Amino acid sequence: MALTIRSSAFANQARIPKRFTGDGEDLSPELSWSGVPATAKELALICDDPDAPTPQPWVHWMIYKVPATASGLHERIPTTGSLSEPVGALQGVNSWSEIGYRGPAPPRGHGVHHYHFKLYALDTVLAVAAGADKKTLLAALEGHVVAQAEWVGTYER
Numbered sequence: 001m002a003l004t005i006r007s008s009a010f011a012n013q014a015r016i017p018k019r020f021t022g023d024g025e026d027l028s029p030e031l032s033w034s035g036v037p038a039t040a041k042e043l044a045l046i047c048d049d050p051d052a053p054t055p056q057p058w059v060h061w062m063i064y065k066v067p068a069t070a071s072g073l074h075e076r077i078p079t080t081g082s083l084s085e086p087v088g089a090l091q092g093v094n095s096w097s098e099i100g101y102r103g104p105a106p107p108r109g110h111g112v113h114h115y116h117f118k119l120y121a122l123d124t125v126l127a128v129a130a131g132a133d134k135k136t137l138l139a140a141l142e143g144h145v146v147a148q149a150e151w152v153g154t155y156e157r
Contacts, residue, residue, distance in 0.1 A: 022105030032072030062092035081130030104155035
C-alpha cells in the first residue's frame with residue numbers, strides 16, 4: 001500500500017475553509033494518513049505555497065519527529081516547539097519566523113494559491129531541534145525519505 005494523506009477539512013485540490021486561514025481562526029486542519037512503510041522510523045510534514053511572490057515557496061507549517069505509528073494530526077495543533085500529541089513531535093519556523101501553523105493569507109488579487117501538505121516517511125530518527133527552518137529540515141531529510149504523499153488545498157483572497 002502506498003503512503004497517502006488526506007484531510008477531512010477540505011478535499012484534495014479544493015478550497016481551504018476560511019477557519020483554517022489567516023482570514024479566519026488560523027487553525028491547523030485535521031490530517032490523516034495511511035500506508036506508512038514498515039521501515040519508517042519517523043514522519044515529517046511540510047506545508048508550503050509555491051505560488052507566493054517570493055523566491056522560495058512560502059512555508060506555512062513544519063512538523064517533524066512524528067512517530068511512524070501516528071495516523072494523523074488533530075485540528076488546532078498548538079503553536080509550540082514541542083508537542084505532547086503526537087508524543088515527541090516538534091515544529092519548525094514558518095516564513096513569518098514563528099513556530100507552528102499559519103494558514104493561507106495570499107496577497108489580495110494575486111489569484112489562487114496552492115498549499116501543498118507534503119508528508120515524508122523517513123528511515124531514520126531525525127537529530128533536528130524544535131524551531132528548525134525549512135533548509136535545515138530538508139537537509140536532515142535528504143537520503144532518508146522512503147515514501148511521500150501530498151494533499152493540496154487552494155485559497156484566494
